[in-house]
Amino acid sequence: MPETTxxxxxxGDLAIEVRSxxxxxxxxxxxxxxxxxxxxxxxADETFLHEGVVAELYRVDPASVQIFRIPSLNVVxxxxxxxxxxxxxxxxxxxxxxxxxxxxxxVVPQPGVR
Amino acid sequence: MTNADAxxxxxxxxxxxxxxxxxxxxxxxxxxxxxxxxxxxxxxxxPYYLGASKxxxxxxxxxxxxxxxxxxxxxxxxxxxxGSCGTSGTDDGVDWVAGIxxxxxxxxxxxxxxxxxxxxxRAADLKxxxxxxxxxxxxxxxxxxxxxxxxxxxxxxxxxxxxxxEALAAGAQVVLAGRATDTANAAAYALLKGMPAxxxxxxxxxxxxxxxxxxxxxxxxxxxxxxxxxxxxxxxxESAACTPISVAAHMLYETANPHLMREPDGTLDVRDAVYTxxxxxxxxxxxxLFHHAEQHTVKLxxxxxxxxxxxxxxxxRDPLILKDIEGWASLMHVVLTQRVEQTLGLTRDDYDYDLRxxxxxxxxxxxxxxxxxxxxxxxxxxxxxxDQALATAVAKVANPLMLHLPAQDMDYLPSxxxxxxxxxVERGAxxxxxxxxxxxxxxxxxxxxxxxxxxxxxxxx
Numbered sequence: 352m353p354e355t356t357x358x359x360x361x362x363g364d365l366a367i368e369v370r371s372x373x374x375x376x377x378x379x380x381x382x383x384x385x386x387x388x389x390x391x392x393x394x395a396d397e398t399f400l401h402e403g404v405v406a407e408l409y410r411v412d413p414a415s416v417q418i419f420r421i422p423s424l425n426v427v428x429x430x431x432x433x434x435x436x437x438x439x440x441x442x443x444x445x446x447x448x449x450x451x452x453x454x455x456x457x458v459v460p461q462p463g464v465r
Numbered sequence: 466m467t468n469a470d471a472x473x474x475x476x477x478x479x480x481x482x483x484x485x486x487x488x489x490x491x492x493x494x495x496x497x498x499x500x501x502x503x504x505x506x507x508x509x510x511x512p513y514y515l516g517a518s519k520x521x522x523x524x525x526x527x528x529x530x531x532x533x534x535x536x537x538x539x540x541x542x543x544x545x546x547x548g549s550c551g552t553s554g555t556d557d558g559v560d561w562v563a564g565i566x567x568x569x570x571x572x573x574x575x576x577x578x579x580x581x582x583x584x585x586x587r588a589a590d591l592k593x594x595x596x597x598x599x600x601x602x603x604x605x606x607x608x609x610x611x612x613x614x615x616x617x618x619x620x621x622x623x624x625x626x627x628x629x630x631e632a633l634a635a636g637a638q639v640v641l642a643g644r645a646t647d648t649a650n651a652a653a654y655a656l657l658k659g660m661p662a663x664x665x666x667x668x669x670x671x672x673x674x675x676x677x678x679x680x681x682x683x684x685x686x687x688x689x690x691x692x693x694x695x696x697x698x699x700x701x702x703e704s705a706a707c708t709p710i711s712v713a714a715h716m717l718y719e720t721a722n723p724h725l726m727r728e729p730d731g732t733l734d735v736r737d738a739v740y741t742x743x744x745x746x747x748x749x750x751x752x753x754l755f756h757h758a759e760q761h762t763v764k765l766x767x768x769x770x771x772x773x774x775x776x777x778x779x780x781x782r783d784p785l786i787l788k789d790i791e792g793w794a795s796l797m798h799v800v801l802t803q804r805v806e807q808t809l810g811l812t813r814d815d816y817d818y819d820l821r822x823x824x825x826x827x828x829x830x831x832x833x834x835x836x837x838x839x840x841x842x843x844x845x846x847x848x849x850x851x852d853q854a855l856a857t858a859v860a861k862v863a864n865p866l867m868l869h870l871p872a873q874d875m876d877y878l879p880s881x882x883x884x885x886x887x888x889x890v891e892r893g894a895x896x897x898x899x900x901x902x903x904x905x906x907x908x909x910x911x912x913x914x915x916x917x918x919x920x921x922x923x924x925x926x
Contacts, residue, residue, distance in 0.1 A: 374721040376508050376766075376898040377605055382717050409832060415605070419723050424713055430721040432605035436897050438511030439771065440819050440849045445511045449828050456834045 362400075363455030365390035371451035376437045379447045380430040381454060391425040393459050400457070405429055408453045429454070471692040472655040473499045475701070478686050479674035481505040481530050481547055481562075482522030489685035489701035490537045496688050500654040501538050503530075504647055504673055505562060506549030508766060508898065509719070515553035516618050516768035516896030520561060522552065527562065532569050535639070539575050544633055546640045546650045553766075554621050554644025556585040562641050563920075570921030577639050577921055580632035583914045584621050584643030586765065588614035591904070599905040603764070606901040613899050617767035620900065624763070625729030627909035629653035637917055644766065646728055647673040655691040662755035666733040668696040670726060671715050671750075678715035681705040695751035697743065706746035713740045729764075729909060731757040760905050763912055767900035772817075772849040774892040775856040779867040780882040782841045786872045790825050790842055793872050800870065804862050809855075816850040816859050844881070853891055860889045 362383055363369050371381035385391040394400055406413035411431050419428040435442045444450060475493035478485045481503045493501075506514075506521075514521050538545040551558015559581050570577055591614050594600050600609050614620065621644035630653045632640045642650060648669035655665040668689045671678050675686040684702035698707050716735055717723045726733040734754040741749045786793050797820060805811050821827035823843035826835075846863055850856040867888065869878040906912060 372719050373509055374719050375901070376512070377603075377901050378721045380717075380719065380721050382714075384714070417721065421717075421723065424710060424717075426714070426717065428717055428723055437508075438513060438895075439897050440774070440817055440847060440895065443819075443821060443828050443830065446509055450832075452829065453832050453834050 359458045360461075361455060362394055362457045362459060365393060365459065366455070369451045369455040371447055371449070371454075373433070373437065373447045374430060377433055378430055379433050379450060380428065381451045382429075383427045383454070385425040385427070388425060391422060391427070394427045395420040395422070399460055400427065404457070405431065405454075408457065409450070410434065471690050472658045472660050473497050473688065473690040474651050474655065474668065474672060475501045475688055476651060476672040476675055476686045477501065477503055477530065477534060477701075479504065479677060480507070480522070482526035483675070484526065484530065485675070485685045486702065487533050490533055492703070493686070493688050493701050494537055494541045498541065498543060498688065499658075500544050500546060501534055502546045502548070502651040502654070502672075503534070504549055504650055505547045506552040506554055506558065506644070507647070508553070510552070512768040512896035512898045515555065515621065515766060515898070516770065517894065518553065518555040518557040518619050520551040520558060524561075524565060528565050528569060531562075531565060532573070535566065535569055535575065535577070536573060538638065539577060544638050544640065544654065546629060546633070546642070546653060548629075548642045548645040548647070548650030550641050550643060553619065554584055554642070555619050556583050556643065559583055559641055559643045566639060566641065567920045573921075575921045576919060578637050578917060579639040579641065579920045580635070580637035580915055580917045582624065582628045582632060582640065582642045583916075584624050584645070584912070586620040586622050586912065588617060588620060591620070591765070594904050600765070600902050601762075601905070603901045603903055609900070609902050613769075614767070616769040617899065618769060618896070620765060620767040622763045622765055622904065622912045623729070624913050625649050625909060626653040626656050627730070628913040628915060630657040631910060632915050632917065633657055635917060643913070648728065651689075660691045661693060662731070662757070663733070663753035664691050664694070664696045664750070666726070666728060666755055667735055667738065667750060667753035668698065670733065671698060671712055674715065674718060676700060676702075676705065677718065678712050679705045679707050680711055695749060695753070697747060697749050699747040703746075707748045709740035709742055709748055712748045712750065713738075729761055729906070731755055761909050762903040763906045765900045765902050765904060766898065768896045769899050770894045771897050772851055772895055773853040773856050774847060774849050774895045775853070775860040776848075776890045776892055777846045777860045777863060777867055777888050778843060778884060779888070780841060780843045780884065782882065783879055785875065786879065787839055787842060789872060790822055790839065793870065794820060794822060796873055797866060797870055800866055801863050804866070805859055808862050809858055811855075811859070816848060816855060818846060818848045818859065821845040821847065849895055853893065857889055857891055864888055
């Protein structure tokens with residue numbers, strides 16, 4: 352551990368908006384609208400945010416995760432099949448509108464720290 | 466008045482019944498709208514609305530919006546298209562909106578030619594395409610079996626633009642469509658008038674949520690003009706703006722894939738679309754493509770009953786319990802399961818429940834990254850069983866626990882905070898979506914049934 356640690360920065364800190372929503376009854380989709388090209392570079396870095404990280408955050412099969420990186424909009428978009436059937440007994444988020452939070456709170460790598 | 470070189474679409478809001486400022490409609494008409502298009506439904510709010518065939522919106526809100534739109538359409542002499550009537554687009558939904566329209570036309574002293582397009586499907590009628598291998602699963606679902614079709618309380622097929630365009634071509638001034646793709650209601654008139662498919666479908670996707678593609682989604686809807694080479698879009702409210710980012714970003718909304726979108730007739734491809742600001746509040750979009758499919762397909766939606774639910778809700782404020790809320794919940798699981806077996810003779814195969822700790826981790830469960838202790842927790846117990854009486858019986862067995870269950874280290878019984886009396890709420894039938902399958906259609910209109918009638922003052926009963 353380094354002597355002086357910078358305060359942690361999350362993806363949400365670098366974004367204008369992070370949102371999630373149903374894409375039809377069987378898929379969840381979320382978007383990171385990054386503030387600028389610098390933020391986009393971090394979010395779009397495949398060594399940082401990849402299918403395996405999303406799979407761990409949301410406990411889904413990494414092979415089912417789709418990531419779209421859209422530099423013209425500074426957007427990273429993530430889609431995966433809904434693990435819990437919409438509106439069923441164990442679905443606590445019918446519109447999947449609050450599922451962006453674990454993604455938004457993901458801590459980004461500190462510059463210079465490898 | 467229709468310009469052969471362009472078609473202008475007025476979209477008042479993202480959903481019929483959501484409301485819009487009346488002056489935004491006046492403005493859209495003044496801008497030269499050729500058609501008014503609005504979506505009346507979605508699966509977004511869950512399987513109940515399809516399963517029970519009930520609308521999510523209240524009649525008063527739908528009526529308020531329709532009165533303004535019918536008046537505007539009649540005065541301007543342009544058609545009004547409503548997609549996915551009654552939220553789920555079942556036959557009940559179409560008839561519900563048609564009843565409201567008939568009443569409004571009579572009240573307003575108007576007479577209009579109204580098309581009702583029904584999209585509900587009978588399980589028996591889907592057996593033949595199923596057995597012929599003409600029904601294919603869409604990911605993540607697997608192959609369909611006949612029993613699943615039989616289990617559905619309602620099945621709808623999502624129409625493309627074709628049945629709507631056909632009704633408009635037949636002279637309908639108002640088209641009330643059953644389940645349709647979110648885009649079909651806005652694309653139909655432009656396609657009927659010969660506009661190219663790429664810009665027509667792309668414009669329809671951008672306008673489908675009304676003002677969501679603008680910088681102020683609460684200010685009202687949008688106005689899009691489709692022409693031979695692209696489309697131009699602006700908000701109906703003059704203080705709001707469309708920017709290249711706000712328009713392009715809407716292509717991401719509620720779509721798993723932001724570049725390609727399947728419609729019954731083919732696939733919209735926006736990978737090469739270019740978004741340009743014409744001025745402070747108007748955006749031009751060019752380069753949208755549409756690849757016509759070799760096989761026209763129609764997507765099915767269906768919902769079935771999974772059981773009956775009863776809900777109980779109590780709340781905890783005492784920090785002595787909250788310091789180990791997970792321990793309290795574990796004790797609840799053990800005692801509740803025992804008590805249900807002792808009193809009702811039921812095992813977990815006979816019923817199911819979900820215990821949700823609102824204020825702690827109810828929304829995200831184990832996915833929640835937060836670790837702080839909660840200040841207060843709402844405890845929701847949701848019980849599902851084969852019938853309502855059984856679900857309520859389980860919730861009532863749980864009632865003394867929802868009131869008095871102590872923390873594991875307490876040697877006295879606390880009393881927890883029920884928000885009201887009675888404690889249990891019967892939620893009725895619970896549903897789930899079970900269909901996400903596409904039918905190879907014999908023709909684009911074969912699965913839909915259209916009725917066209919004159920409605921309003923000239924229509925004597």
